[in-house]
Amino acid sequence: MSRAVQPGEIRAERGVVARSQYADRVHRPDPDSDDPRPACQEAEIAQADEYRDVAVSAVTPHYRPCGNPQCFGRRDDTARHLWHGPLANRPLRIQTFHIAATYLSFYEPPLTRRQVHALLAVESTERSIQRGLQDALALGWLARGPRAHQYESGPLTALFDDHTPGGRQYWRDSVTSPSRRVRGYHGAVVAALTGETPVTSRVVADRLDVSGERTLQRGLRDARAAGWLVWDEQASAYYQGPLAGAIGPSDPHPHAGGGER
Ligand SMILES: [Zn+2]
Structure with a gap:
């Protein structure tokens, strides 16, 4: 799809x-x-x-x-490169979800559909933007704003902005997004922001109660490319990456900070 x-x-x-x-x-x-x-x-x-x-x-x-x-x-330029650089070749649904999960941690609400369109690295159809925004709404990163196609911080974004310490309560028992890749990505972001690392796909699969190891792995790799996680070869696990350190409570891994993909 x-x-x-x-x-x-x-x-x-x-x-x-x-x-x-x-x-x-x-x-x-x-x-x-x-x-x-x-x-x-x-x-x-x-x-x-x-x-x-x-x-x-x-x-x-x-x-x-x-x-x-x-x-x-200029602010708009910085924002655009922050978002589209590392994920430019990923599916638009993932790119949109990524923008939705991070934008309101940096900028004032609302996030509009038009802004998402401008921030994406590629020309996009409304439909893939819509899917990514639906994912972000369903998973708690966004809430609907007072007007159509406008979004405000969802409960999850608000929690992380308060630098609330990590915990299991951020993981949902079941999530409504039908895309396993988005769930994997979501799980990776939550793990990175709550400092619940090291993260393996096993952990994410268990917490989110989903199967489909390979698709979950893709979501984790997307999250690594975006800077949420870094991969530790020796430990065979992910640790908090630079983007998570910039947004959430900092729990840097000794090897973090490199922008490897
Ligand atoms: Zn220069």
Whole structure:
């Protein structure tokens, strides 16, 4: 039902990154330069650096979008890259659910359907947006706002905004989303935000009372790509990732912070 997004469908946005191994930011390209160069003043400060041309969605979250106004410093730009970079090739339902589960932790309500549309990495049909929003409503991340197609914080988002300590009460006995992949993703986000790590697909399957190991695994991998979780090879388990640390009570894993996919 939900298919992966093809590379040609992704709204390609070009950026430049320094070739230095210490570079950690992606800049908007200088429109007046033939060579790859940042639009902001960094080029003058770090004259020795050479830059290469990249697709922005391919390098986030390894590189942070540059916060200078000539680059991605406008609020809307930062938001868009925060959301669409790492999940650009995932099904739209997952992308929409991801936006729905995080947007109101950063910005004032309401979240509108039009905003979701603008934040997605690809052109989208109303139907896949609708599905992702329904998932987020059913799972408690969103609540309906006073007007049609407007959403406010749901009970889950509100709980995490209060930095309430973790606990089993956040896990629902049964969830109404028919998509196991969304459930896996949801379980991963709850686990990451409540600090109930390490997380394995077994744990998520038990807590959510669902079967379908492979689909759940996909949801967990989506959550890892988005930065909710990091994978520890030795422990064969997931731990809290940088995005969860930015939103919820911090319980960083010693190996967290890398933006690996
Ligand atoms: Zn810049």
